[in-house]
Amino acid sequence: MKLFFKNWKTTSAGVVSIVSGVLLFINDKTKAIEALTAILAGIGLVFSQDGVK
Incomplete structure (x- = not known):
């Protein structure tokens, strides 16, 4: 958990x-591909380790 908050900029962008x-x-089921892309990008941002050693 500490790893996520050490890199708070990408974590917050991922959560958003x-x-x-x-x-x-939820609002527009016809845009399922775009929604899935946003969710996967957010997961990638949350687990990224840019500049963290």
Whole structure:
């Protein structure tokens, strides 16, 4: 958990991307591919380790 908050900029961008992807899917089922892309990008951002050793 400490790893996620050490790199707070990408973690916060990832959380926003995941939430927006879920909301996009809930509101417009025809944009499922875009919603899935946003969710996967958010997961990638949350688990990224840019500049963390």
